Amino acid sequence: MKSIQVTGPGETAVVEVDRPVAGPRDVLVRIRACGVCGSDGLYISVGGIPPRQGATPLGHEPAGEVVEVGADVRGVSVGDHVVLNPMAAGDGIIGSGGAQGGLSEFVLVRDAKAGVHLLAVPKHIPFEVAALNEPMAVAGHAVNRTNPSPGDRVVVFGAGPVGLGAAIAYELRGAHVVVVDIVPNRLDKALKVGAHAVINSAEEDVTQRLLEIHGEAPRSFVRGTRPDTDIYLDAAGAPAALETALANAKHGATLGIVAVHKRPVPVDFGSLLTTELTVVLSMGYPTEIFEVTQDLVDHWERYEILISDRIPFADARRALELGSTPGAAEKVVVTFDA
Known part of the structure; x- marks a missing residue:
């Protein structure tokens, strides 16, 4: 063969x-x-x-x-x-x-x-x-690591296959999903697979758009106005994605990282201390390889768009x-x- x-x-x-x-x-x-x-x-x-x-x-x-x-x-x-x-x-x-x-x-x-x-x-x-099925298991594990609840407001950075798979998974769990990317065709696909809104970060101010879409987080001891976003997922691997998430994280937000970063990204933990941000990293699919299969079967036309x-x-x-x-x-x- x-x-x-x-x-x-x-x-x-x-x-x-x-x-x-x-x-x-x-x-x-x-x-x-x-x-x-x-x-x-x-x-x-x-x-x-x-x-x-x-x-x-x-x-x-x-x-x-x-x-x-x-x-x-x-x-x-x-x-x-x-x-x-x-x-x-x-x-x-x-x-x-x-x-x-x-x-x-x-x-x-x-x-x-x-x-x-x-x-x-x-x-x-x-x-x-x-x-x-395999890349959707990667996406599914990333979603599981961020532990979403129905009604959570989620931002996914990166509209590649894993990012779009995560967007579908979040939407199926009842979250409000925003996808951020710089490629118009990928953003179009994000809307087709179920994202509620998209942001072209090459043309739009991500912070301002998130404030418009998710509203303003309740005041806390975190300084400045922050979007009321519960979960950020980095499926892009671009330093700008992490910088944006960290700059906008409200108190108690979660940041998930499934993307591979090829260079170190500096993080100012001093400025993050008051956010009590939860950071989780995701690798592979310890249990998800066949957990995602039924979703893939039930919604295959949506996944085919990828x-x-x-x-x-x-x-x-x-x-x-x-x-x-x-x-x-x-x-x-x-x-x-x-």
């Missing part, structure tokens, strides 16, 4: 490898769609992930169809459409340093347990949408280049022939 792998710093190739065979406790999945993540570009740029430096299979956002089921496996049938848990694979994280990658024609799920390693989804859900480009597996290397180039695309998904 064919597999897309990192072969050296800045280099990828289509590699011919043996097609796996399912043992009695295994499930073989034919991959039908796999999303491209910004981290794929990082893996390529550094030449792979140890211990597979220079030979890293790519793709950690897969969805597919079960084609072989071992005799000892329960709860899985040939023909099931499934999403996978990349972090549960026994041979390393799928597409992130493990022995297998989702940008391959087949993935073998060893010692497969339904609900742990893979989960079936209804067959009317497009495979490209099912492939959003996809900007569908590129066939034959052009997967172009998809990787597009998906790892900042601003070139919103969400790239590689599709495989049946």
